[in-house]
Amino acid sequence: MNKFLLFLMSCFLIFSSQAAIRLPSILANNMVLQQRSTTQLWGWSKAGEKIRITTSWDDKTVELLADGNAKWQISVQTPKAGGPYTIVFEGDNKIVLENVFIGEVWVCSGQSNMEWNYYNGVPSIKDEFSAVDKLNIKLFQVTKATSKTPQDNNEGNWMVCDSNTLKNFSAVAYYFGKILNKELNVPIGLISSNWGGTPAEVWTPAELVENNSILKDAAVQKKPASWWPIAPGYAYNAMIAPFTNFNIAGVIWYQGESNVETASSYTQLMDTMIASWRRAWHKSLPFYYVQIAPNRYSNHHVGALLREAQSKALATENTGMVVISDLVNDTLNIHPANKKDVGLRLANYALSETYGLSRGNYKSPMFKSFTVRKNQIVIDFDYAESSLIIKGNEGKEIFISGPDKVFYPATVALKGNQMIVSNQLVKNPVAVRYQFSNTGIGNIFSKEGLPLAPFRTDAWPLDTGKIR
Structure with a gap:
């Protein structure tokens, strides 16, 4: 009994x-x-x-x-x-x-530069400990997981942002949220869903990659890794899909380093991924992302080509890109330590574009068009209305070429928002490149202090072979 x-x-x-x-x-x-x-x-x-x-x-x-x-x-x-x-x-x-x-809720996603926190080597976070409890920020840390099919839950958790919980949380996301909390004076929720080393394919629904020959060819080139997934959709299914019922204001994204070897497909991949997230949330989410920093990659030009692909992704509506080449002091370190200004620039984008607050000129100058005038090339830029400036005695990382495709260091003169480029060895110039290498760091800025985005005026094939 x-x-x-x-x-x-x-x-x-x-x-x-x-x-x-x-x-x-x-x-x-x-x-x-x-x-x-x-x-x-x-x-x-x-x-x-x-x-x-x-x-x-x-x-x-x-x-x-x-x-x-x-x-x-x-x-x-x-x-x-x-x-x-x-x-x-x-x-x-x-x-x-x-x-x-x-309040306002943002998803903060990407690979290790979005994931990087106090313990990873962001010393400026220590300065936040004494006053962080005065902010109204809540943190949701998504648990790293993978799945072959979309899931309806992930064992993450909400935390009050304090000097303890902040140590393990994305520094970029925190600085972004801090500015929004202060400027909007509303509670801020930050959902951190990131995984170091992951290519963008794993954050994109698998069927969208596998049914597109260009994206599929790029995906199969990814080499298996011991510390992160490479299969299309696996992170999306387990780390994004469970939260698409949860209404959000927008997305900030810092990723791209793991896609440099397939940069030619990255613009299309970004457009596909962003569109899929917007369909899942049933809204045209603002999507603001970080252009990858200069770094010494093992193949020629791959970093420059990925940055170019990110610039082209701005053609997707309701997106924005922050340029951070000036925040790098060591091109051997793929993780620049200055995450504070990255978060600030993303926040200024959101405050201006999403919330309609005046943040001055919050966009980096971008190449617009060029004109050949005898032995000079004159270049016009978007987002440089208040003029360009050179920090230093002369422009760096600017090169000019004639029809022979041989590039020479250029002499640069700035006139308002125009750049006039020449070299006495180039009698018939046809192309200009600025900071168009893996490690190049230029010194041309908007008057407001934002770095000029890397660009090239040509579309010539580039050597992407191994650096010997």
Whole structure:
């Protein structure tokens, strides 16, 4: 009889645990919900279970039934930024989420330069410890995982940003969120989903890569690695797909170093990946990304070509790119230590483009067009309305060529937002390149101090063989 009672009790406990309301990890204490938006609340329970949800910001209670797959989902309207609030879920069990805020939520994704934190060697983070608790920032760290198919949960967790939790969190994301919190004066939620070494293919749904011959050919060239996945879709499925029900304001992205050897496909890959994320979130998400820094890669020109591909990706609507070549002091280190200014530049982009706040000239000057005038080439730029400046006695990393495709160091004169380039050895110039190498660091800036983006006026084939 005792054994039979124990059996019944164990069955009851198993049934009860299966019937209990469960929430995805993204719906938890300390979370931030996107303000003034339609937000999804969802989870699992027993099939047909009646669930009551009460949100304290409006004291409304809604009821719904779990479907035959033991899942449930409902839309709620969030107010303007504020909190803390509670959300109560009641069915056969009860869950109370506390310290819930309404504000602005951003996904921060990419590879190791987005992942890099205090412990990885970002010493400036230490300066934040004394005052970080005065900020209203919440951090969600996505657990590294892979999957062949899209998942509906990831065992990440929300944390209050303090001197302890900040140490393990993306420095770029934190500095980005800090500026937004101060300038917008609203709670900020940062979802950090990144994995060092990953090529962009793993963050793109696999079918979109495999059904495109150009992207597929590039993907199969990726070499197996011991520390990160290379299979298309594997990080997207486990580290992005679980959160696409969760409304967000936009995305910041820092990635590209692991795609330098297939740079020719990267523009199309970025366009494909961004479009897939926007479809998943059902909105044209702002997507602001970082151009990779100068670095001593093992093949000629591959870094320059990847940066060129990133510049071309700006043709995708509602995107922005920050240039960081001036933030590098060691081209042998693929992880520049200055993450503070990277976050600041991304934040200025978001404040200007997403939130409509005036941040002055927040875009780096970009090549627009050129004209040949006798033995000179005159170049015009976008986003240089207040003029260009040279930091130093003469321009660096600028080269000019004639029809023979032999490039010589150029003499540079600046006139407003125009660059006049020449070399006495080039009588009939046809092309100019600026900072168009793996490691070149130029010294031409906008008057506001933003570096001129690398460019070339030609489209000649380049040597991408191994550097001997």
